[in-house]
Amino acid sequence: MGGIRKSVFIASILLITTIFNAAMVTALDGDNDGIDDAVDDCPFAWGNSTIGYSGCPDGDGNGDPDFTNTQLSDWDDSMRALYSSDGSSRAVSWAPDSIYLAVGGGSDVILYTANGLTIATLFSFPDEYIRSLAFSPDGSLLAAGAYFNGGDNMSQIVVLQMDWPTKTATVLANLSSYHFDDVPSVTWSSNGSYLFTGSGEGELRQFAANNWTMVRNYSFAPGDTVWSIDASPDNRLIAGLAAGGELKVFWTNNGTKYMEFANHTGSHALG
Incomplete structure (x- = not known):
């Protein structure tokens, strides 16, 4: 019980x-x-x-x-404005540490801190405005391209070696002789082994970072400026967008074309 x-x-x-x-x-x-x-x-x-x-x-x-509901936003002024008095600013790149950024002010490559402090002028081209900047993935190198120097009849693109303790830079490689027009776009492979450049004569070039030789070039229509380029995260593909409305993607191991789309208008940016 x-x-x-x-x-x-x-x-x-x-x-x-x-x-x-x-x-x-x-x-x-x-x-x-x-x-x-x-x-x-x-x-x-x-x-x-x-x-x-x-x-x-x-x-x-x-x-x-x-x-x-419809969302309306009233954006206030930017948090901080950085000024350069030496002409137009058409290129910018963050260092990987997010503390520093490089800006193209006129023909000068200027280093700033994120809170607006001007640190130094890292490099100055002889003439013409800077058009492209890109830090390497580890921040040790900075590629800088500019408009074609008509006075000297030469293209302008250099790779700078950063000295972070002193906040200075020296020219490690000058790749100008490989180009024949403006250099409006530069990007790195995600492992830093290659630098890619897009130029005004319709060529996208790939350079080896260990000796700065040109590995190969990828062609667009002659004279169609390659405004924007971007490498895939796995480094197997490189994409380029050119002035003629051409989007092309190439295999980086052999240079063959992976795909092409030619109906873009006003093509200027990739991401």
Whole structure:
């Protein structure tokens, strides 16, 4: 008889616990907006929308959630403006540490800190504005390309070796002789082994970073400036966007074309 009473007692406890837990489950309100999670369309974000999507954020209190309303933003002034008085600024690149950035001000490569302090002029081209900048993945090198120097009848692109302790740079390689027009785009492979350049004569070139020889070039229509280039994260492909509306992607191991799309208009940027 005692065993029966004990069994009934245990069963009663289990039943009460089950009912209690069920009540707790149906009354949970994880975001504390007063709406039960069981009927809250946004259980992880506090909200008071009621017309649709109950419990979702409703900033203006009109009953509709914010994501169904038109969003208007009034952007304030930029956090900080960096000025260079030596002409147009047409290129910028962050160092991998996110503390420094290089900016092309006129014909000068200028190093800034992220909070707006001008550190140094790293390099100056003899003439014409800087058009492209790119730090290598490890931040030890900085590639800089510029517009064609008509006075000297030469292209302008150099690779700078950064000396971070002194915040200076020296020319490690001058690749100008490989180019015959402006150099408006530069990018690195993700491992830093190769530098790619896009030029105004319609050529995309690949250079080996261990000896600065040209590994290969990838051709677009003659005279179509290669405005923008980007290497795939696995370094197997290089994409280029040229002035004639050409998007081309090539295999980097052999230079063959992977794909082409020629119906772009106003082609200037890749990402």
